[in-house]
Amino acid sequence: MSETHVIHRHLHRLPPRAVGGRGIYLRDAAGRDYIDASGGAAVSCLGHGHPDVLAAMHAQIDRLAYAHTSFFTTEVAEELADQLVRTAPAGMSHAYFVSGGSEAVEAALKMARQYFVEIGQPQRSRFIARRQSYHGNTLGALAVGGNAWRRAQFAPLLIDVEHVAPCYPYREQRGDETPEQYGQRLARELDEAIVRIGADQVIAFVAETVGGATAGVLTPVPGYFKAVREVCDRHGVLLILDEVMCGMGRTGTLHACEQDGVVPDLMTIAKGLGGGYQPIGAVLAQGRIVEAMSAGSGFFQHGHTYLGHPVACAAALAVQRVIERDGLLARVRVAGEHLGGSLRQALGDHPHVGDIRGRGLFWGVELVSERAGKTPFDPERKLHARIKAEAFARGLLVYPMGGTVDGRYGDHVLLAPPFVSTDAQLDTIVGRLQDALQAALAP
Incomplete structure (x- = not known):
């Protein structure tokens, strides 16, 4: 990879350059905005660019x-x-x-x-x-x-x-x-x-x-x-x-x-x-x-x-x-109820969503190939990576992982949006995630 001297997390592809951030959004060098619905890795609790x-x-x-x-x-x-x-x-x-x-x-x-x-x-x-x-x-x-x-x-x-x-x-x-x-x-x-x-x-x-x-x-x-x-x-x-x-x-x-x-x-x-x-x-x-x-x-x-x-x-x-x-702990509790309800309404009956679990603004969605038996997807499918890519393409940053069940089998998506997220922004997150899941699960 001649265009970089940084050892990136993946050596075969160069990630886009982040150039700015404000509130729950990050912006890349092409001027595209992304909702940071995972706070990076549950890090950005106040979002980006907080003036205080x-x-x-x-x-x-x-x-x-x-x-x-x-x-x-x-x-x-x-x-x-x-x-x-x-x-x-x-x-x-x-x-x-x-x-x-x-x-x-x-x-x-x-x-x-x-x-x-x-x-x-x-x-x-x-x-x-x-x-x-x-x-x-x-x-x-x-x-x-x-x-x-x-x-x-x-x-x-x-x-x-x-x-x-x-x-x-x-x-x-x-x-x-x-x-x-x-x-x-x-x-x-x-x-x-x-x-x-x-x-x-x-x-x-x-x-x-x-x-x-x-x-x-x-x-x-x-x-x-x-x-x-x-x-x-x-x-x-x-x-x-x-x-x-x-x-x-x-x-x-x-x-x-x-x-x-x-x-x-x-x-x-x-x-x-x-x-x-x-x-x-x-x-x-x-x-x-x-x-x-x-x-x-x-x-x-x-x-x-x-x-x-x-x-x-x-x-x-x-x-x-x-x-x-700013009383943000109380806000997290209220927003968490909203986010959990929105996730369950959108994905609770989805045939490939096995479990939706969380507290506050910390939620996980576990994916299964078959709900009754809680059967995980074949790890060769790399469903978690496909979900991440489909979400990214829709301007949404989420934190999917594989190996949920035993280190090899299982896929989940983790959400950890900033404490300052509005209910409308949380609903947008769920809507984009729903679309990303559908695209990633398509044959």
Whole structure:
């Protein structure tokens, strides 16, 4: 590909150039507008070009663009941490700022390990996570993740992680059990895995509160996470919730776990934290974990060059202040009801739509070749890629993926429009998606 020196995601085609963005729209170099109905990858919670965020970034650059955290803290990093701790689940006392979701997960894994070293339990070395999960592309995050396709070629490099079943009621809840009974069954599987490995060997259970890209917005059944929390507490195992994609307002509450009535020991956040205006992620930590490190070695043995980057912190602080000032969490809840209703009205009876699921402005549509048996399409058809192309041709950006069921079979489309989307814009998204599906499914 002679026309570029960038290693793009796909080496055999050059993507169009994005040159501008305003609100829920992006524009390419040919002057064509696209509705960003997936927020990139559930990132652009305020859309593009928000004046308050741009002003905050400009002001921060004028004051200070960068200072290394081995020498300095900054006012904006301290303010952002104060904001996040004030609005965090009970007991969260500190924030650790990184440059994105994968870095946040890596930091959480290391922080969990160091916590047990500091309190005199260095034998704990194992993590448990879930199949069909996604936690990032760095090696530690990839290891705890359950995305079979992403893991495959790098498997020899990954640490050994035990994977248990995801909370996937559409496919895995039995006909003879209630949602609550299904959740209890999954919690028992986790309990059995901890006992089999050895309770004194396990560091943490890692889970997305609402499943993201790999399986297409898996919402937990009632009581599942409370049962998981009880299992972890009984065995002295930490609970790490990954809210990189589903958190920071995406599901209608600032933190998705609020709706499940649980508080994690460590929580990772990223995408909606800064809304894409700068690369930023964070780990939110319970006070007892930070206190253990403080009373022991006195530092967290980890670090990156761009920790707490001032411009990134300024962007994130502005995003969070806009969400709070403008009441956007309430808007997400109302808009989510509208979007879910619109999707069900348009696609609920479609012969190739197996499941429509979501919370807030975070929705997944799972495709099947045959509804009664929930039979996935042949992966050779690459239906998800066809849907993406057909949507793109209609000026719609969505986030489809394959391997929904087991890493090879299954297709879904993920929607995560900006919090500022109007009802009319949401209806346009659904209409264009409906047309794209019809075109992609055509023989």
